[in-house]
Amino acid sequence: MSMCVATYRAYDDKADFNKKALSIAVGLTVGSWTELPEAQKASMEKHLGKVLSIDVHEPEQAAAGERYADIKIGYPDINFSRDIPALLVTIFGKLSMDGRIKLLDLDVSEDFASAFPGPAFGLQGVRDLVGVHDRPLLMSIFKSVVGYDLAALREQFYQQALGGVDLIKDDEILFENPLTPIEKRVEVCMEAARQAQEVTGQKLLYAVNLTGPTSKLAQQAKKAIAAGANALLFNTLSYGFDVLHELSSDPEINVPIASHPALAGAIYPSAHYGMSPSVLLGKLNRLAGADLVLFPSPYGSVVMPKEQNLAIDAALKQPFHHLKQSMPVPSAGIHPGIVPLIMKDFGQDVVVNAGGGIHGHPMGTAAGGRAFHQAISACLQGTPLEEAAKQADHQELASAIQAWGIKK
Amino acid sequence: MSMCVATYRAYDDKADFNKKALSIAVGLTVGSWTELPEAQKASMEKHLGKVLSIDVHEPEQAAAGERYADIKIGYPDINFSRDIPALLVTIFGKLSMDGRIKLLDLDVSEDFASAFPGPAFGLQGVRDLVGVHDRPLLMSIFKSVVGYDLAALREQFYQQALGGVDLIKDDEILFENPLTPIEKRVEVCMEAARQAQEVTGQKLLYAVNLTGPTSKLAQQAKKAIAAGANALLFNTLSYGFDVLHELSSDPEINVPIASHPALAGAIYPSAHYGMSPSVLLGKLNRLAGADLVLFPSPYGSVVMPKEQNLAIDAALKQPFHHLKQSMPVPSAGIHPGIVPLIMKDFGQDVVVNAGGGIHGHPMGTAAGGRAFHQAISACLQGTPLEEAAKQADHQELASAIQAWGIKK
Incomplete structure (x- = not known):
């Protein structure tokens, strides 16, 4: 049976x-x-x-x-x-x-x-899109841009892109609004992405926040894609997993979807009620077709215990019928000095995702991205960050470590 | 501001x-x-x-x-x-x-x-539809009918309707299925409703369970309405409040919607996490347009503390901008001996909703409905149930009290 x-x-x-x-x-x-x-x-x-x-x-x-x-x-x-x-x-x-x-x-x-195609791109598909197969990916989060106009938004995007990040995600509380409507946001940011790529050589995905009435989401996604969007951010729990499933199964929505965990804290943290993080944010997201899955990291102030993070990671990566793997994105409290821990816990198949750890870099936002890349390279080479930071071309890493230290 | x-x-x-x-x-x-x-x-x-x-x-x-x-x-x-x-x-x-x-x-x-029309019918609109304004309404819940064919489903419906109930709701775990697809279910049950009405004189609403892919729900609802459906049951939390809002705002979905609390226990019970029942099941349901709102009663085995029940009741009935009132439906563990408590706690504007308390009546399902009506009449007249049960034409109530007692 x-x-x-x-x-x-x-x-x-x-x-x-x-x-x-x-x-x-x-x-x-x-x-x-x-x-x-x-x-x-x-x-x-x-x-x-x-x-x-x-x-x-x-x-x-x-x-x-x-x-x-x-x-x-x-x-x-x-x-x-x-x-x-x-x-x-x-x-x-x-x-x-x-x-x-x-x-x-x-x-x-x-x-x-069998009724679920699952992630259309998955972990490998996202890697293919940005052309990176040999290191963790690096994602930068917009600092709050509520109330920003297109020019200010574009400038923040460009500074992030200049740091060589692989993905940039919208703030999840940036909804459809007259100052920066989705198709305009996509247009100016993708143009900034091309401009930055000429400097950095790095292709990037911009996960633009898909919001509005449920019945209009597919249409909204297609409008964004027509304007050049190459990824979507989605507040899955505020709409339901079935909506994510329908969006990810739509052949015209041919870009990866990053599932945001907003509201998840109403369901997973209690010992006695709700659902475990590995079901709620792991298996259900993967079944519903999330290519990237954000969840609170164990490293910062908004925390989830490490064993729960690892259970999500397993749910996203272990064999699960025919479904592609989803890419884990542990988030919050990430700075370059935490990269060794992330790679120890998640391996290379992870997105290093930072907001304050990029924008708050003492040398500026672009330097913030570079500091992360230096930390990732050092880890891949087995060089302790303290050592790597001494190299002449690793000033950004040195400055980050001075500001935030190295977490052991 | x-x-x-x-x-x-x-x-x-x-x-x-x-x-x-x-x-x-x-x-x-x-x-x-x-x-x-x-x-x-x-x-x-x-x-x-x-x-x-x-x-x-x-x-x-x-x-x-x-x-x-x-x-x-x-x-x-x-x-x-x-x-x-x-x-x-x-x-x-x-x-x-x-x-x-x-x-x-x-x-x-x-x-x-102002963006939310709220309940299209609301508490008074539901009363108007069944033509009952001077007493609590009585709802009967299908006993599990998973695996039933149309004939067996119809028979159970008819027995419930014969008891003179005002509403009958589907089991929330009865999904679209080949044995009893929604339009067939509606057809045979509404025919049974008409037949029972000739005996009881009571009009009734059948809240048929609306299920399936999110993008097909409106179409499914309209198919049910075309087949004669006069109410819908909806597992709101499994789809999201925005979906309920879109369904209830659709002018072609011109029947009341009963919002079921399935999954709500993942969110409201913890002291430290989640949302209070009055927000989750009260205000959000009303904003999203639920005409009837089911929630766990404080009387049975699946319980919610009474003060939380009363907070939901207030959220559904107190002035809330331009929104119509929603009808509260405290559920689970209800038998005729609990009716005095329900009316003390909720007043007359409440749905007395029973499953086992109707189907499990010693004299059968139809007698179960009649026992509730006798209990409701007694309460309205200020007659203690013990007294009312002694009347010659109140055997059903006497039998119910013998089986389940009177809760003080």
Whole structure:
């Protein structure tokens, strides 16, 4: 029987977790079982959820609130349509409101996954577009540009591009507005990108923020692409994963999509409620077709624990049916002195993504980008940053280290 | 200055909450302020967020984790477009991931609200459709019908309708499927409704579950309406509030929409993260145009604390710009012996919504509906249920009380 499998952590000081697991498996599928007539059981069996495992954690000290069980339930695919809303409503719709319970993991069947093309570009496709295969990519984030006009926006873009970054992303709170409408923003920024490329030799992707009414997003994306956009930024959770899936599956939206985690903090951080980061930001983003996935890094002030970062990384990169890998983008609090940690944790297949760590560089925004490139090169060569910073052509790195240090 | 105002509860054992509030107001709008040149300040001031109040709660015992502040921030409307995704990403996008912080309340400006028609029918419109103005409405929930064919579905519908209920809702986990596709389901159930009405005299609304790909929902709704559907059920959180807003604003979707809370438990229950129920299930549902709003009642096993229920009730009914009231539907664990409590808590403007309390009635499903009507009549007349149950024509109520008791 083809099934999607959900793993939950359910907390309860006294519950019989076997009973609890059975009530989930039955209650969220056929509704009732033991009282059904035998003839009906035969026809309903293919719809019945299965308890696959129950792993009870009895705390030694029996501290109230610490007793839990990890419960794995299989949901027959026949019960729901091949879309993320149907899957989520089935496995965690009513159940999310049933006491302290968190969705830890989710495995979708081959059959369910077959309805999802996944990332159109993926990790390798994004590398191909910028022509970089032998190092982490470098992304720069616009500093707040709310209220900026096109000229000011262009200037900030150009300074970032001059630092040789591979990607520049819009601020996620820059919405459609009369000063810098999407097609104008794309036009002036892509022109600045070409101009900077003449200096740096580096092609770059500009992930422009796709906003507005849900039913107009595809049209808006195509307008941006017609104006020259070569990537999109999308606040996935504010619209729903199905919308990302539809955008990424649209053959006319032929540019990579970066999924922003805005609002995710309402769902993943609690130990007792919500969904784990690897499901919410990892598997669901990849299934829905995110080519790049942003999430809070463990390095700065807006933090997510490192093991959760690594679980997202695994969800984005490990084999997952036919789906391409998505590129992880740990974000917030990144400066050049953190690059060795990023590469230790994520390897080379990662986007080093910085905002303040580029714009706040003592020698300016363009120097900020160069400092990151120097740090990345040093790491690839196995040279400690302290050493690399002494080289005559690595003043930008030296200055960055002086400002922010090296995180061990 | 026209602003939307968000109220947060931020937990921190040591933080300077004044600084924290200022960093939110600046960081989520203009990005930086004190370091801006004066000329730029003049032009940017209209974009700058405002700290409206900070109310610090210092615990007497200084128990770790219990120190918090309620912080009110005003966000100038000029910064975001007139849609719920832009509003939520602004006020709680990045901020949701910034430590222990919960969105407690949200007041939108007149200007922002003007983009939202809100509930097309609302509480009074739903009453008009069923022709009932002097008592709570009664809704019956399909018992699990996953795997049922049209004949079995129809029979269950008919038995519910015979009990004289005002509304019948689909199971939220019944998705588009070959056995009971939406237009067929509507056809056979509406025919059963007409047949039952000849017996009961009661008009009823059938809220059929609207599912499938986001871009096809409007079309699917219109297909259902063409087949005779007179109401829709929608799993709002699995699609996003903007999708509900677009559906409810569509003049061709001229039937009331009931918003189901599936997945809401991933967001509201934690003290430290997410959004309060009154924002998530109250204000956002009403803004997005839900005519009926389902949420977990405080009476059964899947519970929400009563004060949170009452806060949702207030959000759905209190004056909110030009928006019609939405009808509250506290759900789960409802039997006739709970009716006095429901009416004490919600007044008459409420939907008494039962599943097991109707289907599980000792005398059968139709008797289950009648028992609820008898309980509602008794409450309206000020007769205690114990007394009412003694009347010769109230056997169904007597039987229900014998089975489930009366909750005080």
